[in-house]
Amino acid sequence: MERLNRRDAALGLIFFLIGAAFAVGSRSAEIGTAFRMGPGYFPLLLSFLLMLLGAILIAGSFKGENESFGQVPSWRGILLVLAAPVTFGLTVRKLGLAPAIVLSAILSVYASRRSNIWLAGALALGLTLFCLAVFSYGLRLPLPLFGPWLRF
Amino acid sequence: MEIFSHLSLGFATAFEPVNILYCFLGVLVGTLIGVLPGIGPTATIAMLLPITFTLNPATSLIMLAGIYYGAQYGGSTTAILINLPGESSSAVTAIDGYQMARQGRAGPALATAALGSFFAGTVATVLIALFAPPLTRLALKFGPAEYFSLMLLGLVTSIALAHGSVLKAIAMIVLGLLLGLVGTDIYTGTPRFTFGLLELADGLNFVAVAVGVFGVAEILRNLENETDRDVVIKKVSNLWPSREDFKAIVAPVFRGTALGAILGILPGGGAILSSFAAYSIEKRLSNNPKRFGKGAIEGVAAPESANNAGAQTSFIPMLTLGIPANPVMALMIGAMIIQGITPGPNVATDEPELFWGVIASMWLGNLMLVLLNLPLIGLWVRLLTIPYYVLFPAILVFSAIGVYSVNSNAFDLFTVAVFGALSYVLIKLGGEPAPLLLGFVLGPMLEENLRRAMIISRGDPTVFLTRPLSAALILLAMAVLVIVLLPSVAKKREEVFVEEV
Numbered sequence: 008m009e010r011l012n013r014r015d016a017a018l019g020l021i022f023f024l025i026g027a028a029f030a031v032g033s034r035s036a037e038i039g040t041a042f043r044m045g046p047g048y049f050p051l052l053l054s055f056l057l058m059l060l061g062a063i064l065i066a067g068s069f070k071g072e073n074e075s076f077g078q079v080p081s082w083r084g085i086l087l088v089l090a091a092p093v094t095f096g097l098t099v100r101k102l103g104l105a106p107a108i109v110l111s112a113i114l115s116v117y118a119s120r121r122s123n124i125w126l127a128g129a130l131a132l133g134l135t136l137f138c139l140a141v142f143s144y145g146l147r148l149p150l151p152l153f154g155p156w157l158r159f
Numbered sequence: 160m161e162i163f164s165h166l167s168l169g170f171a172t173a174f175e176p177v178n179i180l181y182c183f184l185g186v187l188v189g190t191l192i193g194v195l196p197g198i199g200p201t202a203t204i205a206m207l208l209p210i211t212f213t214l215n216p217a218t219s220l221i222m223l224a225g226i227y228y229g230a231q232y233g234g235s236t237t238a239i240l241i242n243l244p245g246e247s248s249s250a251v252t253a254i255d256g257y258q259m260a261r262q263g264r265a266g267p268a269l270a271t272a273a274l275g276s277f278f279a280g281t282v283a284t285v286l287i288a289l290f291a292p293p294l295t296r297l298a299l300k301f302g303p304a305e306y307f308s309l310m311l312l313g314l315v316t317s318i319a320l321a322h323g324s325v326l327k328a329i330a331m332i333v334l335g336l337l338l339g340l341v342g343t344d345i346y347t348g349t350p351r352f353t354f355g356l357l358e359l360a361d362g363l364n365f366v367a368v369a370v371g372v373f374g375v376a377e378i379l380r381n382l383e384n385e386t387d388r389d390v391v392i393k394k395v396s397n398l399w400p401s402r403e404d405f406k407a408i409v410a411p412v413f414r415g416t417a418l419g420a421i422l423g424i425l426p427g428g429g430a431i432l433s434s435f436a437a438y439s440i441e442k443r444l445s446n447n448p449k450r451f452g453k454g455a456i457e458g459v460a461a462p463e464s465a466n467n468a469g470a471q472t473s474f475i476p477m478l479t480l481g482i483p484a485n486p487v488m489a490l491m492i493g494a495m496i497i498q499g500i501t502p503g504p505n506v507a508t509d510e511p512e513l514f515w516g517v518i519a520s521m522w523l524g525n526l527m528l529v530l531l532n533l534p535l536i537g538l539w540v541r542l543l544t545i546p547y548y549v550l551f552p553a554i555l556v557f558s559a560i561g562v563y564s565v566n567s568n569a570f571d572l573f574t575v576a577v578f579g580a581l582s583y584v585l586i587k588l589g590g591e592p593a594p595l596l597l598g599f600v601l602g603p604m605l606e607e608n609l610r611r612a613m614i615i616s617r618g619d620p621t622v623f624l625t626r627p628l629s630a631a632l633i634l635l636a637m638a639v640l641v642i643v644l645l646p647s648v649a650k651k652r653e654e655v656f657v658e659e660v
Contacts, residue, residue, distance in 0.1 A: 014587075014588045014589055015588075015589070017588050018327065018330075018585070018588035018589060018590055021584070021585070021588070022330045022334065025334060025337075026333075026337075029337050029352065032351065032352045033351075036344065036349050036351055037347070037349070040618065041613055041618045041620065042613060042614065042617055042618025043613075043614065043618075044609070044610045044613060045347070046344035046346065046347050046349040046351055047351075048610075049340065049605075049606045049609060049610070050337060050340050050351065050352075053333050053336050053337050053340075054337065056333050057330060057333045057334060057337065060326060060329060060330040060333065061330065063326060064326060064327070064330070067326075076587060076588075077383070077587065078383040078384050079383060079587070080379055080382035080383050081382075084379075084382045085379060085382075085580075085583075088375060088378055088379055088382070088551075088555065088579070089375070089576040089579060089580055090576070091552075091555045091556075091559065092370075092375070092555060092558060092559040092562070092572045092575045092576055093572050093573055093575075093576050095556070095559035095560070095563065095572060096559065096563060096568075096569035096570075096571070096572030096573065097569055097572075099563060099569075100567075100569070104560075107559075108556055108560070111555065111556050111559055112552050112555075112556050115551065115552035115555040115556065116548070116552045118382060118551075118552075119382065119385060119547075119548040119551070120385055121385065121546075121548045122548065126548070126549075130549065130552050130553070134552065134553055134556050138556065138557070138560060142209075142560055142564075146209065146210055146212075146213055147213070148209065148560075148564055150564075
C-alpha cells in the first residue's frame with residue numbers, strides 16, 4: 008500500500024460516508040418528480056453527487072504518493088478548544104455570564120502547551136472584566152451576570 | 160443626474176456623527192484583525208453580530224463593512240513587513256512587498272499599498288454608485304432560473320479560488336449545499352435531516368457554523384505547532400515613494416483597480432482572485448519580469464489595488480440581488496435580516512439611506528484607513544508581539560458570547576464545536592473551508608430557485624438555457640470551469656498557489 012495517498016483516501020471516504028448518510032436521510036422525505044420536486048429530490052441528487060466525488064477521490068488515491076498528515080495539536084488541546092464554547096453554552100443560563108466566561112477562558116488557556124496557573128488566572132480575570140464592560144454595560148446584552156444557581 | 164442625488168444622500172448618511180464613529184470603529188477593528196494572523200473578518204463579524212442588534216440598520220452595516228475592507232489593509236501591512244499575510248487576499252503582496260522591506264524600502268511599499276488601496280476604493284465607490292441602479296433594475300427582471308444560474312456561477316468561481324484539487328473543492332461545495340438544506344422544507348414543512356431535534360428545525364445556525372469553520376478550526380491549526388513568532392522590525396523610515404516609484408505604480412494601480420472591480424462583482428470571486436490575477440498580469444506586461452519576486456513595486460501596487468476594489472464591488476451582488484458573494488457578505492445579509500430588512504433588489508428603493516449610506520461610508524472608511532495606517536504603522540506592528548496563547552482564549556470566549564447571543568441557545572455552541580472539529584479534519588486532508596461555507600449559504604436559495612424554475616417550466620430543465628440571461632450565466636460558469644480544468648491552466652494555478660506558500 009505504499010502508493011496509497013492516505014489523505015485523499017481518507018477525505019474520499021469521509022465524503023462518501025456523509026453522502027451516503029444524507030442519501031439515507033433524503034429517502035424519508037418525498038422525492039417527487041422533476042416537475043414538482045419533493046423535499047427529498049435536491050438533497051438526494053446532491054448526496055449521490057457527493058458519494059460519486061468521494062468514490063473518484065478514493066479511486067485516484069491508489070496511484071498517488073503517500074503524504075503525511077502533518078502535525079496535530081495535543082489531544083488535550085483539541086478537546087479543550089472544543090470544550091470551551093460548549094461549556095459556555097451549558098453554563099451561561101444557570102451560572103450566569105461572569106462564571107461562564109471564567110470557565111471557558113480557563114479551559115481554553117489550558118489548550119496551549121504554554122499554559123500555567125498565573126496565565127489562566129490573569130486571562131480569566133482580564134477577559135471577564137473586558138467582556139462584562141463591553142457586552143453587559145456597553146451593549147446591554149440581556150444576560151444575568153450571575154444565574155439562578157448562584158443566587159442565595 | 161441621479162447619481163449625484165444618490166451620492167449626496169449617501170454622504171449625508173455616512174457623515175452623521177454616529178455613523179462616522181461606527182465606521183471608524185469598524186475600520187479600526189478590521190485593521191487590528193487584519194494585522195493579527197489567525198483571525199479573519201468572517202469570524203470577527205460573526206462574533207460582533209450581536210453588537211449590531213442595538214444599532215440602526217445603516218450604522219450596523221457601515222461598521223461591518225468597515226471591518227471587512229479594514230482587514231484587507233491590515234493584512235497587507237504584515238505581509239510587507241514580516242512576510243506574514245494577515246489575510247489570504249494579501250498573500251501575493253508578500254511576494255514583492257517583503258523583498259522591498261528587506262531592501263530597506265518598507266516605507267514606499269506600505270505607502271504604495273495604502274495609496275493604491277485608497278485610489279481603488281474611491282473608484283470602486285463611484286463604480287458601485289454608477290452601476291448599482293441599472294443592476295438593480297436588471298435584477299428585477301431576474302426569475303428563478305436566472306437566480307439559480309447566477310448562484311451556480313458563484314459556486315464555480317469559488318472552485319477556481321480553491322488552493323488544492325478541483326475535485327476536492329467541488330466535493331466541499333456539495334457538502335456545504337447539503338448542510339445548508341438541513342431543516343424544515345419551506346414548501347411542504349417536512350423536517351429534513353433534523354434527527355427529530357427541535358433546534359435543527361430552522362436549520363443549522365449560520366453564525367455558529369461560520370465560527371466553527373473559520374474560528375475554531377483555525378485555532379486548532381495554529382496550536383499544531385506553537386513556536387514563538389520572531390518579530391524583529393526595523394524602524395520604518397522615509398515612507399514616501401520616490402518620483403520614479405510614482406511613475407512605476409500609476410499604470411499598475413489603474414489596471415489592478417479595473418480588474419478587481421470586475422472580478423469582485425462575480426459572486427464567489429472577489430478580493431483573493433483579483434489580487435492573484437492582477438499580479439500575474441503585471442508580471443506578464445513587465446519589460447523585465449525577472450524583477451518580480453525580488454522587490455518590484457508594481458507587484459505591490461497592482462494586487463493591493465485589485466483586492467481593495469474587489470472587496471468593495473463584492474457588495475454589489477449582495478446589495479442588488481441579495482446573493483452573498485462570500486461568507487462575509489452572507490453575514491451582512493444575516494445582519495440585515497435581523498434588522499428586519501429583506502435583502503434584494505428592493506433595498507435600493509425601499510431603504511435608500513441604508514443603501515447609499517453604506518456605499519458612501521466605504522469611501523470615508525478608506526480615507527480613514529490611509530490616515531490611520533500610515534502614521535500608526537509602528538503601533539500595528541507591535542500588536543504582533545501579543546503571544547498566541549493569550550490571543551486564542553480571547554477569540555474563543557468572544558466567539559462563544561457572540562454565537563450564544565444570536566439565539567440564546569446552547570445547542571448553537573455544540574454546532575460550533577462539531578463544525579470546528581469537522582472542518583479541522585477536512586482541512587488537514589486538503590478540503591478547503593471557504594467553498595464549504597459558500598455552499599452552505601447558497602444551498603437553500605439554490606434549491607428554492609431550482610424548484611420554482613422547474614415548476615414554472617413544467618419540469619423542463621432546458622429553461623436554464625432558453626432564457627437568455629440564464630443561458631449567458633450558465634455559459635460563463637462553464638467557461639470558468641473549463642478554464643480551471645485545462646491542463647495548462649491547472650498547472651499554472653498550482654504554481655501560483657505554491658508561490659503563495
